[in-house]
Amino acid sequence: MAAIIEVEKLTKSYGGKRGIIDVSFEVGEGEVFGFLGPNGAGKTTTIRILMALLRADSGVARIAGLDAWEKSVEIKKLIGYVPGEPSLDPNLTGGQILEYFANLRGGVDRAYLKSLIQRLDLDTGRKFRQYSSGNKRKVVLIQAFMHKPRVLILDEPTNGLDPLNQQEFDAMVREARNEGRTVFLSSHILSEVEKTCTRVGIIREGKIVRIGGVAEVKAIKRYEITITFGDAVPADAFKSLPGVNEVENIQDGRTVRIAMTGPADAVIKAAARYPVVSITSYEPSLEDIFLRYYEGNGHVPQSATEGARV
Amino acid sequence: MFSSIYLKTLRGYWIAILGWGIGMGLIMVELLAGVSALIATPQARADLAAMAASMAWNAEAIKADTPGGYATWKLGTFIVILGIWPLLAASRTLRGEEERSQMDVLLSTPRPRWRVAVEKVAAIWTALAMIAVIMALFAYGAALKYEPDITFGHALLFGLNLALACAVIAGVALLVSQFTHERGPAAGITGALLVAFVVVDMVHRVFPNADWFSRLSPIYYYNLSKPLIPSFGSNLGGFAVQLVLALVLTGAAIWLFVRRDVGDVVPLPGWLRRVQREAPASQALPERDWSLGSVYARSMGQIAWATFWWTIGVAAFAGWLVVVLEQMASQFQKLAATSPMFEQILQQLGGSGAGFNETLLSLMFFFMPLLLMAFAVTQVNRWAADEDDGRLEMVLATPQSRPVVMLGRFAAVTTSTVIVAVMTMVAVLVAAAIAGVSLGTGNIAAACLGIIPLALFVAAVGYLGAGWLRTAADTGLLSFLLAGWFFITFVGPELKWPDFVQKLSLFYYYGTPVLHGLNLGDIALIAVLAAAALALATVRFTRKDIAT
Numbered sequence: 057m058a059a060i061i062e063v064e065k066l067t068k069s070y071g072g073k074r075g076i077i078d079v080s081f082e083v084g085e086g087e088v089f090g091f092l093g094p095n096g097a098g099k100t101t102t103i104r105i106l107m108a109l110l111r112a113d114s115g116v117a118r119i120a121g122l123d124a125w126e127k128s129v130e131i132k133k134l135i136g137y138v139p140g141e142p143s144l145d146p147n148l149t150g151g152q153i154l155e156y157f158a159n160l161r162g163g164v165d166r167a168y169l170k171s172l173i174q175r176l177d178l179d180t181g182r183k184f185r186q187y188s189s190g191n192k193r194k195v196v197l198i199q200a201f202m203h204k205p206r207v208l209i210l211d212e213p214t215n216g217l218d219p220l221n222q223q224e225f226d227a228m229v230r231e232a233r234n235e236g237r238t239v240f241l242s243s244h245i246l247s248e249v250e251k252t253c254t255r256v257g258i259i260r261e262g263k264i265v266r267i268g269g270v271a272e273v274k275a276i277k278r279y280e281i282t283i284t285f286g287d288a289v290p291a292d293a294f295k296s297l298p299g300v301n302e303v304e305n306i307q308d309g310r311t312v313r314i315a316m317t318g319p320a321d322a323v324i325k326a327a328a329r330y331p332v333v334s335i336t337s338y339e340p341s342l343e344d345i346f347l348r349y350y351e352g353n354g355h356v357p358q359s360a361t362e363g364a365r366v
Numbered sequence: 367m368f369s370s371i372y373l374k375t376l377r378g379y380w381i382a383i384l385g386w387g388i389g390m391g392l393i394m395v396e397l398l399a400g401v402s403a404l405i406a407t408p409q410a411r412a413d414l415a416a417m418a419a420s421m422a423w424n425a426e427a428i429k430a431d432t433p434g435g436y437a438t439w440k441l442g443t444f445i446v447i448l449g450i451w452p453l454l455a456a457s458r459t460l461r462g463e464e465e466r467s468q469m470d471v472l473l474s475t476p477r478p479r480w481r482v483a484v485e486k487v488a489a490i491w492t493a494l495a496m497i498a499v500i501m502a503l504f505a506y507g508a509a510l511k512y513e514p515d516i517t518f519g520h521a522l523l524f525g526l527n528l529a530l531a532c533a534v535i536a537g538v539a540l541l542v543s544q545f546t547h548e549r550g551p552a553a554g555i556t557g558a559l560l561v562a563f564v565v566v567d568m569v570h571r572v573f574p575n576a577d578w579f580s581r582l583s584p585i586y587y588y589n590l591s592k593p594l595i596p597s598f599g600s601n602l603g604g605f606a607v608q609l610v611l612a613l614v615l616t617g618a619a620i621w622l623f624v625r626r627d628v629g630d631v632v633p634l635p636g637w638l639r640r641v642q643r644e645a646p647a648s649q650a651l652p653e654r655d656w657s658l659g660s661v662y663a664r665s666m667g668q669i670a671w672a673t674f675w676w677t678i679g680v681a682a683f684a685g686w687l688v689v690v691l692e693q694m695a696s697q698f699q700k701l702a703a704t705s706p707m708f709e710q711i712l713q714q715l716g717g718s719g720a721g722f723n724e725t726l727l728s729l730m731f732f733f734m735p736l737l738l739m740a741f742a743v744t745q746v747n748r749w750a751a752d753e754d755d756g757r758l759e760m761v762l763a764t765p766q767s768r769p770v771v772m773l774g775r776f777a778a779v780t781t782s783t784v785i786v787a788v789m790t791m792v793a794v795l796v797a798a799a800i801a802g803v804s805l806g807t808g809n810i811a812a813a814c815l816g817i818i819p820l821a822l823f824v825a826a827v828g829y830l831g832a833g834w835l836r837t838a839a840d841t842g843l844l845s846f847l848l849a850g851w852f853f854i855t856f857v858g859p860e861l862k863w864p865d866f867v868q869k870l871s872l873f874y875y876y877g878t879p880v881l882h883g884l885n886l887g888d889i890a891l892i893a894v895l896a897a898a899a900l901a902l903a904t905v906r907f908t909r910k911d912i913a914t
Contacts, residue, residue, distance in 0.1 A: 104912075107762075107763055108762075109759060109762060109763075109911070109912040110911045110912070111909065111910075111911060128767075129765050129766070129767045130765070132763060132764060132765040132766075133765040135763070137760075137763040139756075139759050139760065139763070141756060142756075142760065143755055143756035143757050143759065143760070144757065144760060145668070145757060146465070146547065146548070147547075147548075149652075151650045151651045151652055152652055152655060152658055154651060155651050155652050155653065155655060155658045156658040156664055157760070157764060158651075159658055159659050159660065160660070160661070160761065160764040160765070160766055161764055161765065162765070166651070166653075169651065170650075170651070173650070180650040180651065181650060185547060185629075196760070199760075
């Protein structure tokens with residue numbers, strides 16, 4: 057698979073403050089690439105350099121073989137873009153905004169544009185300022201997809217979307233992938249990336265710490281299960297089970313909190329031997345996962361940095 | 367400085383406090399110091415007093431042959447310039463923060479809404495007081511040398527009077543901003559009201575028995591006090607009216623702010639409300655909307671209303687100048703016959719060889735470039751704010767090059783400037799025809815169209831500044847530059863400042879086109895400088911990081 061996005065040793069600082077440092081990765085054509093990282097990690101900086109909104113201090117960013125800064129106009133003919141914090145003229149209606157951006161792109165397939173409006177159920181007659189954050193996000197998503205771009209660069213695209221529209225968005229990304237188009241999607245939500253992406257890169261504190269297939273990232277996905285039993289249950293009953301990292305007894309031993317990675321099958325089966333009152337599972341934030349996975353001291357394990365050199 | 371909303375807001379004003387305070391303070395020094403050169407002989411003193419009296423439309427001439435009286439008269443309609451900061455600050459403080467959704471966060475803190483608004487207004491008032499005190503200190507410092515009769519108390523009262531007038535203007539802006547979705551229209555409407563207030567106040571000095579009408583303007587009460595003329599003193603009633611007006615307007619604005627939806631406007635009565643129609647599905651995508659076809663077209667669409675109102679305002683002002691021309695001409699002609707100094711001023715303007723109407727109009731046309739340059743500043747403000755607010759990011763994500771985006775916007779400003787200038791020319795010629803005033807058509811065209819390069823120079827410099835500066839700093843700097851140029855040209859010739867100083871002012875290159883037509887060399891120089899500034903601005907914009 058030929059690389060359509062190539063980033064080599066990209067570095068950007070804001071005055072003396074860190075932006076990104078020596079970021080390198082490649083995205084193949086037709087790939088859905090997830091760009092993961094906690095808030096402030098450098099995702100938006102990387103994306104804004106790709107969009108030629110920021111100029112890198114050093115390093116190279118290419119899209120379709122063209123330098124992102126030098127050939128930005130040619131590149132933008134190929135790209136659909138969703139910014140992290142969309143800001144548009146508040147006095148224009150959604151329809152006017154879409155019409156304006158369609159004209160700036162030299163015209164679009166109007167039937168396809170209308171179908172996108174219907175799919176996301178957008179009322180185009182309201183002014184941008186009157187929209188909820190979810191509807192504002194819909195306008196921006198539609199303008200990114202409406203010209204069927206070869207590359208979609210989406211910075212946290214589902215912020216503010218309700219679950220139904222998130223599903224519709226997932227479907228739109230799948231369709232783009234099926235048509236051979238490339239999607240570069242940043243997020244700080246691990247499960248969102250899991251659903252749609254084939255490969256992911258993880259950035260933390262301005263540096264790429266891991267790049268690999270989704271399965272590899274799933275390996276670091278850690279979640280917690282809290283099980284409340286009718287009677288006290290020993291923690292040892294779960295400690296040796298596959299995937300279990302930590303077990304903690306709380307509330308007189310009747311509640312067990314289990315931190316784990318991988319499938320929960322063994323834990324569920326073990327719990328079934330006791331009278332279960334309730335069971336809840338939650339996915340910690342990416343930052344929380346990173347803090348634990350990378351031992352919370354900024355130290356990146358050797359295996360992770362090796363993974364970044366792809 | 368972050369312990370309260372009041373201190374945090376005040377912290378954001380320190381550049382404005384120092385800039386406006388020191389800048390205006392220096393102008394006070396110049397005015398108070400400058401009069402001594404004008405009253406070297408008894409005849410010259412009499413001439414100055416006579417000239418000031420004949421230009422009472424600008425300001426009431428009282429003891430204009432003394433430093434305090436001269437400064438008071440010369441400042442005249444100066445409140446329009448001083449009013450720029452309070453109207454911008456007040457329209458930005460609540461509405462601006464709502465636009466940026468910062469108000470949501472602020473109102474999520476455990477403070478009542480009224481208190482948030484009161485603290486913000488208190489910060490503006492404190493800033494105004496500080497600007498006034500700095501100006502008063504400068505005025506007092508100059509008075510120690512040039513007019514010892516002016517005490518520190520007089521200087522402070524002068525500052526207080528200014529601060530109260532500015533607080534009224536801020537109150538108007540704050541109230542207007544409760545009815546607009548954005549800060550820009552609130553500032554624009556308040557600016558127009560401020561000009562209207564000045565004109566209404568002017569009326570009683572031009573037309574007899576019109577005092578009742580001028581009382582409708584808050585500026586009338588500002589002009590009741592002349593603290594720098596110790597024998598005239600201050601009018602406590604004028605102070606009180608201004609204070610009450612400021613409190614009532616601000617109180618009404620806060621009362622409305624507390625009751626309305628955050629981010630929305632005060633609902634108008636049904637008969638005043640514009641009907642909001644849902645766009646039918648067939649028109650959901652307005653394919654035939656002319657303003658959506660390109661960056662230039664969109665930019666024109668954005669500033670269409672501003673262009674309309676500025677055209678009305680500037681053209682009407684120019685037309686009014688022509689209509690009152692005949693009335694003023696007879697008074698001026700008498701003065702010219704008896705006052706050698708006024709005769710000299712007219713000769714400086716080239717009056718001896720030209721018709722008297724043109725000479726007088728030339729004198730009054732001095733304000734026209736200032737108006738169009740102010741329009742350019744508002745457009746610079748819009749451009750800089752669009753980047754600050756992140757509105758350029760999406761446009762630059764389309765296959766439009768940065769030069770196209772920037773020059774498209776500039777082309778729209780150019781078009782608007784040309785429209786205002788051409789319509790002003792038409793208004794002057796039509797007014798002259800109606801009033802039966804004889805004016806040279808060619809020179810009137812030169813005077814109106816000659817303003818265009820000046821306004822575009824200001825816009826280009828502002829665009830260049832926006833390459834580095836945030837909106838407030840850029841427009842603040844530009845406004846200050848404008849005020850500086852204005853005063854160099856306004857007082858420079860009288861103070862016999864060296865030629866190179868007078869050439870620092872943009873107005874110098876405008877000359878006296880009503881009398882002599884345009885000096886094409888000077889105008890070409892400004893056009894070239896504007897083009898150079900625009901080219902540099904484009905290069906800078908092409909290379910810079912786009913703000914988020």
